Amino acid sequence: MELQILTKEIIKPSSPTPSHLHRFNISLLDQLSTAGYVPVILFFPNSNGAPSFHERSHRLKKSLAETLTRFYPLAGRPRQNSYIDCNDDGAEYVEARANCVLSDFLKEPTPDLLAQFLPIKTEAPEAADGGRMLLVQVTLFECGGMAMGISFSHKLVDASSISVILKCWSAAALGSDPVEPEFLQASLVPPPEGIPIAVPPTDLGGKVKCSSRRLVFNGQEITVLKSKAATDITPNPTRVEVVTALIWKCAMKAATQETKPFSPNLSVMSQTVNLRKRLTPPSPDYSIGNLVGNFVTDPIPASEKDLKGLVELLRDGVKEFNKNGIRRYEGKDCFAKILEGLQQGGGLFMRDDVAFYICSSWTRFGLYEMDFGWGKPGWVSIGSIMFLNFVVLMDTKDGEGIEAWVTLKEDEMASFQNDDELLSFASVNPRVLI
Structure with missing residues (x-):
């Protein structure tokens, strides 16, 4: 299987983040999370009456912009394993094409093949300092099926958070009223004052194969x-x-x-x-x-x-x-x-x-x-x-x-x-x- 990258663009929040929200201090548990991205890939078959790939991608981008307004730290950048600079830099959005049909790929989906549907390597260290908080890659199969690979910075997101973000994003795509998220403030599990927390290593396996x-x-x-x-x-x-x-x-x-x-x-x-x-x-x-x-x-x-x-x-x-x-x-x-x-x-x-x-x-x-x-x-x-x-x-x-x-x-x-x-x-x- 080969993938061809078609386009790359930046999706910014549909409304600017107020100045008083530009600094989001992360909690001790965020600081102690590993430096990397948490991945998830959703595979959609081509159902009868489904919109074209262009229409689907346009809907995803529009609703993502709306979602980033509510989840404004995801449009920012992590800094010094201490806070998120909520500067509306936006999320990276990639469109790609696979040279196979979805059913053939699903016969034996190996880790190496699955990694191609993600927009960035899971162990990328910039997830903790300076990188984007959210990256998306949508891939079209020859049959019209689609893969939606999403990488979330572990500096803010755990598995439960992923579920919340995707629920709100999908609600926005359907024109429904999303539930407003509740961001866990640093004061809930406060980091120590004046003591920098080193970012835990991503490679927990060391040099072991x-x-x-x-x-x-x-x-x-x-x-x-x-x-x-x-x-x-x-x-x-x-x-x-x-x-x-x-x-x-x-x-x-x-x-x-x-x-x-x-x-x-x-x-x-x-x-x-x-x-x-x-x-x-x-x-x-x-x-x-x-x-x-x-x-x-x-x-x-x-x-x-x-x-x-x-x-x-x-x-x-x-x-x-x-x-x-x-x-x-x-x-x-x-x-x-x-x-x-x-x-x-x-x-x-x-x-x-x-x-x-x-x-x-x-x-x-x-x-x-x-x-x-x-x-x-x-x-x-x-x-x-x-x-x-x-x-x-x-x-x-x-x-x-x-x-x-x-x-x-x-x-x-x-x-x-x-x-x-x-x-x-x-x-x-x-x-x-x-």
Whole structure:
């Protein structure tokens, strides 16, 4: 597959940002987010009666300008990992053409191919200082189908924020009244005064060669997996818990295979947690910003083979976070408490004898509900995020299954993707049907 860039332009807000809003101070959690872009790609089939590509693109640009007026920091530039200069520089908008039909591309959508539908590399460091906050690439397939790749600076946007932005953008495209966003002020989780926060590195894999794979668990397979993982302690495990536990188990097996010259002795799983409904008072549904915490499970032997025990560990982690962990993000001394948690997790992360995995769930954000005027997407993907031992979980189109993107060391991925237990519940990069 080859892509041809047709046009590049800058979309500015439809109305100028008032001068008193030109500086937007970001929160401590924004400052601690990695320097890079958060990607999402929406694929739309060519439905009967759909507008031409020119008409669709024109509608997207017009509604994006309206959306940028409401989400004015997205039209600015991040500065010094401290604030956003809301100068109305605008978002980059790219039009491209692919020399294939959408259905052929979806037969085997690999990470390298998916990356071509994004307007910028995910790990681009300018996302944290001086780069654009938002970039869009719309790509036309020969069949009339379309891909809409969007890259958001992680300095302001988490997965929940992406859902809010796309909902408001699609509402503007349909001429509906969008809900006004609520920007999370720096005072909610304040950074320390006079102490600069270094931007966390984007390349969490270092110089290790990584490989990503897409796994699809359908609803029926997850139901069977739930019954296999249920215990008296967790009689009704969630689909996120059982899929995370199985991936963790199989990844540990790959990391401790006998052919490896060195294997970790211990393993932990770090799970991201949406803070919005957990804070006191809760943050609004339409809040924008990085409002995500995490918990790290207790270390376990890396040879652990008990799926039920892993599910219980994940459930215990959530319970402990809801009871005590959430307090790290509240109060005037939150910096010291968050720093303490980062030091504890970072200590495990840096140890060679610990296999440290990270899982982020993008489920239940309604990404398949985005309609810009030519129907809802047939497939939503992130492409991949090349962070070592990183897992991202997304909904399948029917909302019952889970699509997982897993990144491991190349040699471990070779074993992981052929694990018999994993393959009894998941398909590796199956054809996408839309």
